[in-house]
Amino acid sequence: MFDIVIRGGSIVDGTGQPAYLGDIGINGDKVVEIGDLSNAQAKEFIEANGMVVSPGFIDTHVHSDAVLLTNPQHPQGLMQGITTEILGQDGLSYAPLSKNNFLEYRRYLKGILGTPPEDMKTNSVSEFRSNYHKKAAINTAYLIAHGALYLEVLGFEDRRMSGDLMTKAKDLVREGMEQGAVGLATGLTYHPHAWSYTEDIVELCKVVNEFDGVYVTHLRDVNVDRAIGGGGIPEALAVGELSSVKVHFSHHRTAEKTAGKVNERMALIDKAKSEGVDVSGDLYPYPTGSTFPMASMPSYVHQGGTQGILDVLSDKDGFKQMSDYFNEINRLSKIIDTESVKSSVDKPVGHTLDLDDTILTYVPGNPEYEGTPVKYVAENMGVSMGEAMCKLLLDSELCIGFWGSPPDNVEIWDQLGKDFLEILSRDDFMVGSDSIHLGKFRHPRAHGTFPRFLGRLRRKYNLISLEKIVNRVTGTPADRFGLNKRGYLKKGFYADVVVFNPETLIDTATYDDPIQYPVGISHVLVNGAIAVSGSKCTGKLNGYSIP
Ligand SMILES: [Zn+2]
Numbered sequence: 001m002f003d004i005v006i007r008g009g010s011i012v013d014g015t016g017q018p019a020y021l022g023d024i025g026i027n028g029d030k031v032v033e034i035g036d037l038s039n040a041q042a043k044e045f046i047e048a049n050g051m052v053v054s055p056g057f058i059d060t061h062v063h064s065d066a067v068l069l070t071n072p073q074h075p076q077g078l079m080q081g082i083t084t085e086i087l088g089q090d091g092l093s094y095a096p097l098s099k100n101n102f103l104e105y106r107r108y109l110k111g112i113l114g115t116p117p118e119d120m121k122t123n124s125v126s127e128f129r130s131n132y133h134k135k136a137a138i139n140t141a142y143l144i145a146h147g148a149l150y151l152e153v154l155g156f157e158d159r160r161m162s163g164d165l166m167t168k169a170k171d172l173v174r175e176g177m178e179q180g181a182v183g184l185a186t187g188l189t190y191h192p193h194a195w196s197y198t199e200d201i202v203e204l205c206k207v208v209n210e211f212d213g214v215y216v217t218h219l220r221d222v223n224v225d226r227a228i229g230g231g232g233i234p235e236a237l238a239v240g241e242l243s244s245v246k247v248h249f250s251h252h253r254t255a256e257k258t259a260g261k262v263n264e265r266m267a268l269i270d271k272a273k274s275e276g277v278d279v280s281g282d283l284y285p286y287p288t289g290s291t292f293p294m295a296s297m298p299s300y301v302h303q304g305g306t307q308g309i310l311d312v313l314s315d316k317d318g319f320k321q322m323s324d325y326f327n328e329i330n331r332l333s334k335i336i337d338t339e340s341v342k343s344s345v346d347k348p349v350g351h352t353l354d355l356d357d358t359i360l361t362y363v364p365g366n367p368e369y370e371g372t373p374v375k376y377v378a379e380n381m382g383v384s385m386g387e388a389m390c391k392l393l394l395d396s397e398l399c400i401g402f403w404g405s406p407p408d409n410v411e412i413w414d415q416l417g418k419d420f421l422e423i424l425s426r427d428d429f430m431v432g433s434d435s436i437h438l439g440k441f442r443h444p445r446a447h448g449t450f451p452r453f454l455g456r457l458r459r460k461y462n463l464i465s466l467e468k469i470v471n472r473v474t475g476t477p478a479d480r481f482g483l484n485k486r487g488y489l490k491k492g493f494y495a496d497v498v499v500f501n502p503e504t505l506i507d508t509a510t511y512d513d514p515i516q517y518p519v520g521i522s523h524v525l526v527n528g529a530i531a532v533s534g535s536k537c538t539g540k541l542n543g544y545s546i547p
Contacts, residue, residue, distance in 0.1 A: 001040075001041045001042065001043070002025040002026060002027055002032070002033070002037070002040060002041070002042040002043070003043050003044065003528065004025075004026040004042055004043065004044045004525070004528065004530070005023055005024065005026070005040055005042040005044075005046070006023060006026070006045075006046045006048050006053055006499065006523075007037070007038070007045055007046065007047055007048060007049075008021070008023065008047060008048050008049040009021070009024075009052065009053035009499060010051070010052050010053065011024070011034065011052075012052050012053070012054045012467050012470045013054070013055070013490065014054065014055040014474035014475035014478075014487050014488040014489060015475055015488060016470075016471035016475070018467060019466070019467060022035055022036065023035065023036060023038065023040070024037075024053060024489065024495075024497070025037050025040060026497075026528050027528070028528055029494055029527035029528040029529075029542075030485075030492060030494060030495055030528065031489060031490065031491055031493050031494075031495045031497075032491060032492075034490070034491060044530075046499060046523055046530075048499050048522075050501065051499050051500060051501055051502075052470075052500055052502050053489070053498075053499050054081075054474065054489070054497070054498050055083075055470075055475070055478075055486070055488055055493075055496055055498070056081065056082070056084060056496030056497060056498055056524065056525070056526065057080065057081045057082045057083060057084075057431070057474060057498060058082070058083070058085075058086070058430070058473060058474060058478060058481075058483065058486070058487060059082045059085045059431065059432060059433050059435070059449075059450075060086050060216075060248075060282045060430050060431065060432040060477045060481070061086065061089050061216075061250050061251060061282050061284075061432025061433065061434050062077070062085045062086065062089065062432065062433055062434065062435045063089060063090075063092070063112055063113055063434070063435060063436050063437070064085055064087065064140075064435065064437065065088070065092075065093045065094065065113055065116070066113040066114040066115060066116035067114050067437045067438075068085075068087075068132060068136045068140065069117055069120060069132075069135075069136075070114065070115070070117070072135055072136040072541050073137050073537055073541070074136060074137045074138055075537050076435070076437060076446055076447050076515075077138055077435070078137050078138060078524055078526075078537060079518060079521060079524070079532060079535070079537065080433075080447070080448070080449065080450040080451055080518055080521070081450055081451075081454075081498035081500060081521050082138060082433075082450060083138055083139060083497075083498070083524065083525075083526050083531075084138060084139040084140070084483065084486060084496065084543075085138055085139070085140055086140075086141045086142070086182065086216075086432075086477075086481060087140055087141070087142050087143070088143035088144060088145040088181075088185045089143065089185050089187070089216065089218075089250065089432075089434075090147075090190055090218045090250065091145045091146030091147035091148070091149075091150075091185050091186040091187045091190060091218075092109055092112060092113065092145060092147050092187060092190055093113075093142075093143075093145035093147070093148055094106065094116065094120065094122040094128060094145070094148055095122045095123075095124065095127065095128030095142070095145065095148055095176070096122065096123060096125060096128070096144070096148060096152055096172050096175070097148050097151065097152055098122075098123060098152065099122075099123075101148075101151050101152055101155075102122045103118070104156065104305050104306065105148060105151055105305075106118075106120075107305075107306045108156075108305055108306045110397075110398070110399040111293070111294065111362065111396075111398060111400050111401050111438075112291065112292040112438075114438050122148075124175065124176070125144060125179040125180060126179035129142060129179070129180055129545035132543065132545050133543075133544055133545040134541065134542065134543070135543075136541055136543045137526060137531050137537070137540065137541050137542070137543055138531075138543040139486075139496070139526065139527070139543045139544050139545070139546050140543060140545055140546070141182045141481060141483060142180070142181050142182065142545075143181060143182060143183045143184060143214070144172075144173060144176040144177070144181045144183070144184045145185060146184060146186035146187070146193040146196070146201075147186075147190060147192060147193045149169055149172055149173065149193075150169075150192045150193040150195070150196065151192055152172065153168050153172070154192065154195075155192075156191070156192050156302065156303065156304055156305035156308065157304075158192075158195045158299070158300075158303060159195070160197070160200070161196065161197075161200045161203075162200075166200065169203075170203065170204060173204050173207040173208060174207050177207065177208065177211040177213055180545070180546075180547065181213065182213055182214060182482055183208055183214035183216055183246075183248075183481070184204060184205065184208045184213065184214075185216040185217070185250075186201065186215075186216070186217050186218065187217070187218035187250075188217070188218065188219065188220030188221070188222065188223075188231065188235075189219075189220065189221050189222055189295045189351055190218075190294065190295055191294065191299070191302035192302065194220065194222045194299060195223060195226075195299065196226070198226065198227045198228040198229075198235050198239065199228075201215075201239050202239055202242045202243045203243075205239055205243035205245040206244075206245070208243075209243055209244050209245040209246075212246075212482065213245070213246070213482075214245070214246045214247075214248050214280075214481055215239060215240070215243075215245045215246065215247050215248065216248045216250060217236045217239070217247065217248070218250045218251070219231065219232050219233060219235070219236060219249070220232060220235055221351045222299050222351050223299055233249075233268045233269065234268065236249065237269070237272040237277055237279070240272065240277040240278065240279065241272070241275075241277050245278075246279075246480070247277065247278065247279050247280075248281060248282070248480070249269070249279070249280070249281035249282070250281075250432060250434070251282065251283055251432060251434050252265070252281040252282070252283055252423075253265070253283040253284075253416075253419065253420060253423055254416060254419040254420075254423075255287060255288070256287060256407045256412055256416075259412050259415040259416050259419060262422050262423055266423075266426075269281070273428075280429065280430070280480050281428065281429050282430045282431055282432035282477075283420060283423055283424070283429065283431065283432065284431065284433050284434050284445045284449050285417070285420045285445075285449060285452045285457055286406070286443070286445050286449075287407055287412070287413060287416045288357075288403060288404035288407075289403065290402065290403035290434070290442070290443035291401070291436075292401050292402070293393060293398070293402070294309075294398065296351060297322070298322075298325055301322065306397070306398055309393075309398060310394070310397065313393060313394050314394065319387075319390055322386070322390050323384060323386035323387040323389070323390045325386070326385065326386030326389045326390070327355075327384055327385065328386075329351060329352045329353045330352075330353060330354060330355040330356065330385060330386070333352035333354040333355075334354070354404065355374050355385040355386070355389070356374075356375055356385075357373075357404055357405040358373065358374045358402050358403075358404065358405070359371065359372065359373050359374075359402060359403055359404075359405055359441065360372055360373075360374060360377070360392070360401070360402050360441070361401040361402055361403055361436075361439040361440075361441045361443065362399075362400060362401035362402075362436075362438040362439030362441075362442065363395075363396055363400055363401075363439070364396055365392065365395035365397070365399070366395055366396065367440075369392070370439050370440045371440060371441035373405070374388055374389060374402070377392070401439055401442070403441075403443045403511075406511055417460065417461060418461050418463065420457065421453075421457055421458070421461050421463040421464055422463060424453065424469065424472050425463060425464045425468065427472075427476065428476075429472060429476075430472050430476045430477040430480065431449060431453060431473050431477075433445050433449035433450070440515070441512075441514060442514050443511075443514065444509035444510055444511055444514040446514065447507070447508075447509035447514060447516055447518070448507030448508070448509035448514075448516075448518060450473060450518075451506055451507040451518035451519075451521070452506075452507040453473070454466075454470070454500075454502075454505055455502070455504075455505030455506040455507065455518075455520060456506050456507055466502055474487045474488065475487040475488050481547070482547050483546055483547045484546065484547045486547075494527055495525050495528040496527065497523070498521060498523070498524050499521070499522050499523040499524075500521045500522065501522070503520075504519060504520040505518070505519070505520030505521065506519050506520060517535075519535075521535060522534060526540070526542050527543070527544055528542075529542035
């Protein structure tokens with residue numbers, strides 16, 4: 001007698017091997033039998049004729065750290081077939097943080113993470129993990145957030161992590177890894193951690209490597225003079241070379257100006273791999289990104305955190321300096337883009353932002369502007385785009401999100417779709433949606449990433465088999481991040497399972513209508529509990545804090 005039997009599906013088991021017909025028997029939270037169970041008894045049957053049965057999908061880059069606590073049902077992830085999300089990305093999360101530092105970072109990160117409960121536990125990685133265990137619909141793993149670590153050790157100040165302070169930081173990393181973190185994540189366009197020097201990151205990563213953890217990085221484009229190789233890809237690879245840590249590149253793909261240049265984009269990575277650096281990466285299948293404006297402010301202005309920035313903006317001269325700065329990085333974005341066409345190898349150039357192509361996604365202080373280009377807001381206000389940004393930042397207490405406008409050329413969309421599948425056909429790449437779950441006009445990646453890859457793009461371009469693409473979102477990330485007994489449909493493994501129709505699976509979220517759920521997924525199981533049935537969430541909150 002089984003708790004659940006999934007009958008008659010085509011089993012794509014996560015290894016990349018050919019699909020086969022079979023039944024899956026589940027007891028408790030584990031898969032206990034795979035084979036012909038046509039005579040078996042079960043409390044519940046899921047009929048999967050004509051459907052694919054695969055392991056649950058693993059999202060290796062996502063910003064759900066707060067929204068999983070405020071909406072633990074998490075339909076936008078679950079209904080894509082995602083059963084595990086890796087948190088702490090870009091170094092933007094909340095552990096390890098003592099209470100006051102937590103409240104400070106909570107305020108600072110509102111524009112990208114939303115607002116977690118004030119009583120969230122963050123003192124240690126194990127406390128942090130307890131916030132989610134059996135309290136959210138999906139499993140979560142955690143990368144120690146470099147931003148939190150920096151804040152806890154040095155505060156919101158440009159200081160050097162050395163001597164006793166470095167010892168303290170390394171102790172916190174060691175403690176976090178002992179308490180179940182799967183690595184360390186940074187984002188060297190974000191503060192306070194963008195004040196770090198490469199050498200200091202290397203020291204931290206030596207500890208991560210003792211635990212066979214992963215160093216996950218969003219590449220540096222500020223304070224590039226502090227970086228070995230000038231930031232970007234060279235710095236990340238140097239960290240791997242000098243600390244022996246496994247390096248993982250977040251959202252690494254081609255974009256409008258580099259469309260069709262996958263080989264150039266991967267050249268430095270492949271060279272480092274041939275020299276023994278252990279590298280992997282992830283990507284999402286859309287042509288532009290999304291973030292919050294804290295990523296685009298000059299480094300000095302972050303001194304003092306949220307209040308420091310608000311003080312600068314509230315001051316007449318400070319306001320002018322900041323709006324001039326925004327206008328200047330907008331101007332530079334046009335020049336630097338032109339150069340990157342000539343040499344599409346990553347050359348760190350400092351941070352830029354193309355305000356002409358920036359669309360506001362989340363503006364709680366002026367919700368009528370959500371979905372509107374900054375350009376039009378500025379025209380409406382009768383000011384420059386830089387000034388408009390500063391006014392919006394003040395009105396929303398810095399809590400704003402935006403995305404980059406997608407290319408208007410269909411051929412570029414088409415080329416990028418092919419590029420994304422070409423990248424994912426590498427066995428060292430996986431899928432990180434980079435979801436930000438805020439605002440009416442959030443980036444569509446939050447609702448569409450996995451079905452877009454596994455349904456729409458796979459069928460359209462036929463560059464990678466169904467079995468291989470399933471492997472990239474299940475077995476590959478489970479192996480890379482050491483997720484114990486996950487990522488494969490195997491006896492004795494956790495019953496994280498997705499049942500989907502490979503012919504109809506498709507994303508429906510778009511840039512102008514992003515809050516739309518995908519089609520083609522009938523069932524999702526998380527640790528043996530049916531979390532989606534008949535394409536509807538069941539309300540089960542059975543996600544574990546793993547590995
Ligand atoms: Zn991110």
